[in-house]
Amino acid sequence: MTKVVKDVICPFCGTLCDDVEITVSDDNKKIISVRNACAIGAEKFNHTSLPGRVTRPRMRQPDGTFKEVSYDEAVDWTAKTLVNARKTLMYGWASTSCQAMSVGHEIAEKIGGIVDNCATVCHGSSLIAIQDVGVPSCTLGEVKNRADRVIFWGCNPAHAHPRHMSRYSIFPRGFFTVKGHKGRKIYCVDCRYTDTARCADEFIQVQQGYDYELLNAFRTAARGEVLPDTVGGVPKEKIYEIVEELKGGRFGVIFFGMGLTHTMGRNHNIDIAIALTRDMNDFTKFNIMAMRGHWNVTGSGQVLAWQYGFPYAVDLSRRTKARYQTGETTSVDLLIRNEVDACFNIATDPGAHFPIDSVVSMSKKPTVTIDPHINMSTEISDLHIPVAMVGVEVGGCAYRMDNVPIETRKVVDPPDGMLTDVELLTKINERVDELMGAK
Amino acid sequence: MSEYIIKNGHVFDPVQKIKGDKKDIAIKDGKIVEASEVSSSAKSINAKGKTIMAGAMEIHAHVAGPKVNAGRWFRPEDKIFDSHKKPGMTRIEGGKSIPTVFKTGYEYARMGYTFAMEAAMPPLYARHVHEEIHDTPIIDEAALPVFGNNWFILEYLKNREIENTAAYIAWILNQTKGYGVKIVNPGGTEAWAWGLNCLTINDPVPYFEITPAEIVTGLMEANEYLGLPHSVHIHQNDLGNPGNYKVTLDTLRLAEKVKPKNDFGRDQVMHSTHLQFHAYGGESFANIESKAKEVMDYVNSNEAITFDTGNVTLDETTTMTADGPFEHHLCSLNHLKWFNVDVELETAAGIVPYVYSPNVSVNAIQWAIGLELALYAKDPMRCFITTDHPNAGPFTRYPRVMSWLMCAKTRNERLNTFKNADKIIDRTTLAEIDREISLYELAAMTRAGPAKSLGLSKDFGGLKPGMNADIAIYNINPEKLPTKGEDYEKAFSNVAYLFKDGKICVKDGTVVDNGQKKTFWVDVKVNPNKQVRHDVVEKFLKYYSVNEGNYSVPDDYAPHQHIISLDATHA
Numbered sequence A: 001m002t003k004v005v006k007d008v009i010c011p012f013c014g015t016l017c018d019d020v021e022i023t024v025s026d027d028n029k030k031i032i033s034v035r036n037a038c039a040i041g042a043e044k045f046n047h048t049s050l051p052g053r054v055t056r057p058r059m060r061q062p063d064g065t066f067k068e069v070s071y072d073e074a075v076d077w078t079a080k081t082l083v084n085a086r087k088t089l090m091y092g093w094a095s096t097s098c099q100a101m102s103v104g105h106e107i108a109e110k111i112g113g114i115v116d117n118c119a120t121v122c123h124g125s126s127l128i129a130i131q132d133v134g135v136p137s138c139t140l141g142e143v144k145n146r147a148d149r150v151i152f153w154g155c156n157p158a159h160a161h162p163r164h165m166s167r168y169s170i171f172p173r174g175f176f177t178v179k180g181h182k183g184r185k186i187y188c189v190d191c192r193y194t195d196t197a198r199c200a201d202e203f204i205q206v207q208q209g210y211d212y213e214l215l216n217a218f219r220t221a222a223r224g225e226v227l228p229d230t231v232g233g234v235p236k237e238k239i240y241e242i243v244e245e246l247k248g249g250r251f252g253v254i255f256f257g258m259g260l261t262h263t264m265g266r267n268h269n270i271d272i273a274i275a276l277t278r279d280m281n282d283f284t285k286f287n288i289m290a291m292r293g294h295w296n297v298t299g300s301g302q303v304l305a306w307q308y309g310f311p312y313a314v315d316l317s318r319r320t321k322a323r324y325q326t327g328e329t330t331s332v333d334l335l336i337r338n339e340v341d342a343c344f345n346i347a348t349d350p351g352a353h354f355p356i357d358s359v360v361s362m363s364k365k366p367t368v369t370i371d372p373h374i375n376m377s378t379e380i381s382d383l384h385i386p387v388a389m390v391g392v393e394v395g396g397c398a399y400r401m402d403n404v405p406i407e408t409r410k411v412v413d414p415p416d417g418m419l420t421d422v423e424l425l426t427k428i429n430e431r432v433d434e435l436m437g438a439k
Numbered sequence B: 001m002s003e004y005i006i007k008n009g010h011v012f013d014p015v016q017k018i019k020g021d022k023k024d025i026a027i028k029d030g031k032i033v034e035a036s037e038v039s040s041s042a043k044s045i046n047a048k049g050k051t052i053m054a055g056a057m058e059i060h061a062h063v064a065g066p067k068v069n070a071g072r073w074f075r076p077e078d079k080i081f082d083s084h085k086k087p088g089m090t091r092i093e094g095g096k097s098i099p100t101v102f103k104t105g106y107e108y109a110r111m112g113y114t115f116a117m118e119a120a121m122p123p124l125y126a127r128h129v130h131e132e133i134h135d136t137p138i139i140d141e142a143a144l145p146v147f148g149n150n151w152f153i154l155e156y157l158k159n160r161e162i163e164n165t166a167a168y169i170a171w172i173l174n175q176t177k178g179y180g181v182k183i184v185n186p187g188g189t190e191a192w193a194w195g196l197n198c199l200t201i202n203d204p205v206p207y208f209e210i211t212p213a214e215i216v217t218g219l220m221e222a223n224e225y226l227g228l229p230h231s232v233h234i235h236q237n238d239l240g241n242p243g244n245y246k247v248t249l250d251t252l253r254l255a256e257k258v259k260p261k262n263d264f265g266r267d268q269v270m271h272s273t274h275l276q277f278h279a280y281g282g283e284s285f286a287n288i289e290s291k292a293k294e295v296m297d298y299v300n301s302n303e304a305i306t307f308d309t310g311n312v313t314l315d316e317t318t319t320m321t322a323d324g325p326f327e328h329h330l331c332s333l334n335h336l337k338w339f340n341v342d343v344e345l346e347t348a349a350g351i352v353p354y355v356y357s358p359n360v361s362v363n364a365i366q367w368a369i370g371l372e373l374a375l376y377a378k379d380p381m382r383c384f385i386t387t388d389h390p391n392a393g394p395f396t397r398y399p400r401v402m403s404w405l406m407c408a409k410t411r412n413e414r415l416n417t418f419k420n421a422d423k424i425i426d427r428t429t430l431a432e433i434d435r436e437i438s439l440y441e442l443a444a445m446t447r448a449g450p451a452k453s454l455g456l457s458k459d460f461g462g463l464k465p466g467m468n469a470d471i472a473i474y475n476i477n478p479e480k481l482p483t484k485g486e487d488y489e490k491a492f493s494n495v496a497y498l499f500k501d502g503k504i505c506v507k508d509g510t511v512v513d514n515g516q517k518k519t520f521w522v523d524v525k526v527n528p529n530k531q532v533r534h535d536v537v538e539k540f541l542k543y544y545s546v547n548e549g550n551y552s553v554p555d556d557y558a559p560h561q562h563i564i565s566l567d568a569t570h571a
């Protein structure tokens, strides 16, 4: 007999779909089928039963190979490394639960770590912009129930957040949006014609690197001022026309992604997109939202904020205060400048996403990577500690891109004897206490 | 558990009408007991020349949840020069106007507080609120879910369906582990979802065809139908605008129509919060003036109302409220950064930093109004001191607010040295008041009063044997009262001792124990209600962005729960 677990939360992207249905074997050991999730979400669930999954810690040997060790040995090595290091970079957190983060922060505060999450290489620039000018935003259900003007700017949910468009932003029928897509006008601004552009009613091709100028032109047009003939490759007639359409809507929203955060101008692009949104509130209702990608990266920002007051790159290395300064306490910069002497990666793969110089720097330091799977970071680490998959093999809280927290569900048991993040971190924390007490 | 006996202190306890008499207080198993009930091995604390009160209770502060946390992270500047680890069993503490959870717990405890009510919990974000409450050390906490712009409520009350309203409230309290019924800018925040507002109690809410007056009245009736421990807790329409005292009086008068009905000893049907922001005369900020006297004349005459002050502390702070349109308006006045979140079907929230400057007349007038309200209050059991933290100032300034209330000299010094002192004196009546709040009255305003208003007077807010052993001991000698406001401020900032559940958590201002904080919530049993069940299922299927199965707050978010259960099935 199999059974079906309902209302399961997908553990992959910031859309945090919570309507997934999973059929599991009678003994709670195996996932048999996944319903409602998109292809990448379903893949994530199926990862639990990939052949060759590592279920015990592996320690690097002098000859460069890995050898299986016990969790106790792994905990001891990790705790010693943390206690001996002056400054440890504790990076990642995006695929783990808020409960695990809390334990991690306790460790960081004791050993003087720097806690950073993957906002540092994705929406960090959005966070900086919001710290500068604020942000008018809303929950995704507001978009579904009210939005009649939707702009995707520099993002491609068709690939990165596949169910975003059907659950919230283009197709769903809501309370004041009974006509669904028909009642909404969808715009896509991008430098290339993406699959999201294909779903839009209007594609606006901006010349690469001219997002700031184009956003500025929208603001100018909204104020009825004069524009040059084209801005960022877009004719002024088009800009005036779109601005009038936006003003004529009842509720507009801008979703933006890496196309704005990581092109020329970075946080300034977000800054002016927010300014445009503020301006539009003089005419109608308008909101803006970052398309947070990596599952619970938003949650890491939240927990860091309520414990220390900053959303990422929190430097606790002085142990008596928390500091935060982009460029100074951010992971990539710390690594490139060789300012940390140990690395602790958890639930994210810096090896795959950091610039090569910082990865090389990391590979030269004592490094532990805590992750359910083998990834690029585990391969440059001295120690890989596999753990149960959060949201599949153990529950825990995660925050959606609009900051709505959802307690995720356990659907199957982890492989026998495998620890969860919370269990592992708690053991490390206790070992750190012992070692520091002895010091 | 250990036993204590606190000897020779001066006790101030409105519950037992003790006004500074020397009385020994004994503690056993987390409760206050008769001195004869503790054994000879009870540890003795010498409180000679000190003031003893019950642990103070915060009735309205924004200390946990999505907007508080947004305030934290979008204002890194709030931590500059304010992130440190203090001696004692503490974590790093940070933030001036929006302290981190650790600092929040420690600072309340250092001031002698043992309970705080989070004033606005959006139900959809309840899990976030409880995660923060979980991480806040020492103090007990509860949270009020917001109802005044909720679609279920608007639809039920449009047809005056009180029973359905009540059943839905009971369901939300259960789902969110909530404590009572909060109303913020009734109808106005829903209007804000279209960029509009409701500025009087008779402005219709767009689409829903209901008025703020009908929402408030209906929620009061539903609250009493259920017999909840606390009354409705309302932030009225038209907050912060000159001339708003008329709307305030209109709203307060709605309380005349409803009678309290509960088993908790609560007498009010409406708690009106941060009244300072609602007691303005004048037509514009150019001629704004105090209407504290007019508002208090009414409040004094109507026993069905309790209120808190919302004292302006003259600091740089961070305003945050579920009154979305107000924050948008405030941003257009001060042009600082603006954060807004509209929450589907339920509410919204806005955040704007704000600097209350003694050199700005409007701010000084606001400062005076907050003090006038407390000084005009005839019944200290119905008037509570707050700063609507962090809106009118951070809660860490309570000791200073107390010093202004308790020492006329200190207060007048402040008043007379404002840049535009003449104007402030002219537009307010503060200069005419020489009342000084006594320690006994203060115990009513910060302990017994809020406990009664919250329906917690059986166990909290007093020092009677049988009550919970939450006790604050201050370095204030009632036989030789401080002559300077500063001395009050110092004494109220750092307790000599704080007992929480019978354990010493703070000693000489240093945290020595993180206690075992509890989360209070109210579980009401109501008759099965098919209509409400149907509506819940439908709204989650069609309009919410989360499934109903993922909406509630799991039990392990609140490991130590103090559940107040009541039966409203035959109501």
Ligand code: SF4
Pocket: A010, A011, A012, A013, A014, A015, A016, A017, A036, A037, A038, A039, A040, A041, A042, A161, A162, A163, A164
């Ligand atoms: S859209 Fe994102 S959260 Fe939803 S199923 Fe796909 S990967 Fe999972």
Ligand SMILES: [Zn+2]
Pocket: B060, B061, B062, B119, B235, B273, B274, B321, B388, B391
């Ligand atoms: Zn408030």
